[in-house]
């Protein structure tokens with residue numbers, strides 16, 4: 001990332017506009033955001049939410065790659081569209097409204113399909129976000145981001161259910177927290193995380209408050225490996241396994257079938273579900289029958305409130321890693337929109 | 348695949364028709380409100396009505412995505428409605444006004460809706476709407492954000508916890524003596540500069556003539572019992588009047604007198620109060636007055652051009668620079684006062700902000716406290732709650748999703764037998780640093796707290812009455828009616844909750860013959876009725892009666908009591924009864940109590956003077972909900988200092 005950019009002080013206007021968020025993540029993080037170049041693949045319902053969030057917050061530059069035409073049902077999930085948009089290219093009809101959100105952000109709109117881009121094209125970006133991708137497409141973009149050492153976020157939704165996958169390859173974060181009764185220890189703290197340094201300091205306004213500055217190294221896995229090896233065996237006890245949302249094995253089942261398409265039959269889903277529960281270590285009898293029916297009906301269906309939650313979470317994490325504020329998501333989220341269950345799995 | 352194809356796949360055709368005929372009330376068009384409006388439209392609710400009392404400010408634009416630069420100063424509700432028209436297939440209506448104004452929003456107006464969404468930024472309004480929802484039995488989707496923290500809580504009256512079932516953090520307060528005499532944190536100096544100094548000098552305050560005595564003749568509370576200190580505070584106050592006169596005179600050559608008084612003379616006097624500095628328990632740090640030399644030096648520079656550092660709002664300036672800026676800005680404000688007559692502190696009015704910050708910093712320097720940049724101080728002085736787009740988007744998404752289950756519109760997640768405690772609330776977990784393995788925490792809704800004075804300890808109802816009847820109905824008539832209808836005794840006490848005014852009780856019948864109108868009971872008034880226990884230690888449950896005046900009624904004698912049952916309940920102990928059933932009754936006279944400074948003043952302008960919010964009765968509710976960390980707020984109007 002372009003963190004060594006010399007021109008990193010913010011103007012008085014920028015400070016006034018971004019006042020409320022600078023108070024949260026500081027001037028340095030805001031300045032770093034201004035130099036970040038982000039690629040978003042596909043402007044569907046989640047893509048729309050992400051675009052809104054990161055353009056408002058003052059990202060340096062955003063490129064959107066999307067070759068889709070607007071279908072009538074998109075009008076019910078994407079707020080940059082209007083009834084005149086149907087049949088036209090999404091990017092053609094949304095450009096003006098996106099630009100209007102924040103004139104300070106450098107925007108590029110490209111109506112090419114991302115698979116037709118030369119691999120080197122992706123080198124220019126500090127971060128890539130893929131939305132509404134098939135499993136094969138995720139494999140493809142993930143291999144490119146690994147080649148060029150670019151952080152990747154992938155997310156998608158199936159009606160009331162959604163997932164986020166994160167691959168930051170290797171990432172160092174600094175978390176600050178009030179010191180507990182026991183000091184935080186250096187060493188491997190979980191599957192993918194290792195604490196490498198802990199520094200204590202005292203609050204400048206209140207010397208009774210002692211904080212710890214914890215430096216953590218996060219290791220990530222490629223999507224292909226997560227899909228092939230993800231398991232909850234040994235991580236959850238029986239009660240926790242019982243409480244786990246049926247959306248978890250169903251999401252994995254769907255990702256395993258949907259190599260190139262979103263069209264999946266109920267019987268296909270049921271078949272793969274067995275494999276998925278096996279691998280995850282979730283007893284198949286724990287999977288709610290109604291959920292299977294529901295999930296199957298809602299495969300690939302966009303829903304605005306779900307997009308708002310997922311788009312918000314991805315944008316927030318992206319802002320976090322640019323500001324190096326706190327530990328990022330590591331590495332898989334599955335959201336259940338009926339119970340609002342949203343666990344983070346370290347696969 | 349029509350525009351509603353996705354929603355129909357999720358809720359089913361039948362429920363979709365219910366969505367199309369639902370009428371939503373959305374209160375607040377700020378950070379969460381903008382997001383909610385978008386989500387509710389895309390769910391395709393039939394009608395959405397939006398209420399907000401605010402206008403758009405530059406600092407809203409980083410998250411309130413419906414507003415643009417050229418919308419600044421326009422009304423939020425109306426602008427928001429216009430901004431969403433291109434993707435809306437719902438009927439949208441905007442209202443500009445305070446939701447607590449009973450004239451604009453009487454209770455029968457609320458009853459037109461199917462569900463209420465709160466997207467509010469302050470505690471009094473949240474509590475008010477919560478009570479309205481309890482009166483009407485209407486579901487309420489409560490939500491809030493503060494920085495990375497956010498929560499949603501569906502409230503189904505009488506079935507799940509209400510907003511007031513859990514204790515909410517109240518604004519932080521400071522003892523007056525800390526502010527006036529012994530500050531030890533930057534915030535103490537800012538409060539001094541803003542609440543005492545600025546108001547005294549520039550805000551059109553009538554000089555307090557009876558400063559030493561309360562209206563009831565008792566001695567004023569000075570926040571200390573140390574006589575020397577009281578003496579000093581009295582003298583200091585009278586000297587402040589002298590300073591006011593300098594400001595009104597608009598004589599720039601006398602600004603030096605202001606500096607000398609505030610930062611030399613007052614400090615020297617403070618040092619003479621030995622108790623403050625010798626008592627080791629207090630551990631107060633002795634102040635050092637500013638040197639006359641610096642003051643004189645800076646005074647000579649006052650007409651020179653600004654040094655470049657005055658443009659760097661995120662840097663902490665030196666003490667010399669603070670003093671120079673103080674002189675210059677005082678002059679600017681004095682000039683403005685000639686035409687404006689009175690200037691209110693406003694965090695977005697740079698002159699007032701710079702005055703408060705430099706005065707606070709000079710005082711900090713004197714007391715050995717770290718000085719702060721304009722940027723950092725603005726947060727403290729302006730009660731700013733940091734706010735970002737992402738948290739608002741997540742919370743609004745959750746709130747609108749959850750409302751579908753509250754309205755029982757998800758065909759695969761139907762509520763069995765109206766068991767609303769199967770629904771979940773949610774609050775941010777990862778972003779709030781509570782957990783690394785949950786993005787949200789989503790406990791099931793709890794049943795109402797049996798100790799809650801808002802939802803459990805009282806029954807609620809609406810008393811419908813014509814304008815004419817209000818004038819003829821005597822208090823004793825009402826008492827007799829209540830006794831006949833609900834089984835109360837005739838010695839019930841009646842309290843007007845607007846100001847906790849006692850209208851009647853077992854040994855107070857002076858007002859019996861007055862009409863409700865004469866007692867200043869009007870549309871939106873809420874009466875609190877409670878009874879004495881009987882010989883079997885039983886008592887009829889207390890009641891809150893909302894007075895709904897039907898102005899258009901043709902029946903001049905209209906009076907309609909709510910059709911509710913008021914049960915007899917067992918009195919547990921005298922103490923607990925005192926604790927929970929009776930709101931605190933105060934005398935009518937407003938006291939000049941100055942013992943604490945409540946940093947909550949920016950909320951006040953939102954109230955309509957003669958229409959104060961429903962009383963907050965008691966808050967001695969000890970079932971603290973640790974999970975809802977604090978009442979989070981999106982906008983800028985409540986202080987919450989951690």
Ligand SMILES: [Zn+2]
Pocket residue numbers: 508509510511512513795796799800801802803
């Ligand atoms: Zn309650």
